[in-house]
Amino acid sequence: MAQRSSAHNHWKPIMTLTGQGQITAAPDLAVIRLGVETTGYNLAQIQSENAQISQMVIELIQEAGNAEVRTADYSIERISQYENGNQIDKGYSVKHILEITTEDIESTGEIIDLAVRMGANVVESISFGLSDPELFYQKALNLAVDNAIEKSQSISGNLRVRIDPIPVRIVEAGHSPSPLLRFQRDAAATPITPGELTIEAVVTADFIYSS
Known part of the structure; x- marks a missing residue:
């Protein structure tokens, strides 16, 4: 407990408390990161091979009509390894990572299987989230x-003091980002069943009380 003054009141005792709110929600959005990696000594050749496979993956997913596809990352790296203390050139690696977003949660495993059948050989992660996380956060905030x-009611009753039930100040203790459920790389043909997401909010609130 502390004391604070205001323009209308001289010193008033203040009770500062923390409130927490939590709700759960089923995810309605899936984000899949997968792609194609090709390796070899002829850079132009493996770039062309990568582009062809990536395009087939993109077209097949777009034809399914239930997902959006964009390039998340494209990289070209030299490959080398040490043998008997000597650095040996192993050519190049070309990697094209796609980010696939779908609101059809049940199709997540099917999308991965389709991509793998068309030549995708990198599955980085699968994330499940909410298309409107702010809606759920506001509900959790009200609960907080x-x-x-x-x-405040419980403590004031225990201390036998009178308390104004309307807080004079409320401060959010940070706004957490949209919650996600992540599945790391796994085998395809993949029955993927997301659980529920937990959305949390925390506030600190100041209440005026009197004896």
């Missing part, structure tokens, strides 16, 4: 405020 008010 209610929790702080409930605490």
Whole structure:
């Protein structure tokens, strides 16, 4: 407990409490990161091979009509390894990573299988999230405020003091990013079943009280 003054009140005792709110929600969005990696000594050749396979993967997914596809990363790297203390040139690696977004959660495994059949050989991750996370966060935020008010009523009753149930100040303790469920690289033919997401909010609230 602390004391604070204001323009309308001289020193008033203040009770500062933390409120927490939490709700769960089923994800309605899947984001898949997969792609094609080709290796070899002829850079132009493996770039061309990578482009052909990547284009087939993109076209097949777009034809399915239930996902958006964009390039997330494209890289060219020299490959080498040490043998008996000597650095040996192993050619090049060309990697094209696609980010596939779909609201059809149940098709996630099928999309991965299609891509792998067309030549995708890198599956980085699968993430499940919410298309409108702010809606759920606001609900959790309201629960956090209610929790702080409930605490003020409980504590004031225990201390036998009178408390104004309307907080004079509320501060969010940071706004967490959209929650995600992540599955790391796994085999395709993949029955993928996401669980529920937990959305949390935390506030600190100041209440005026009197004896």
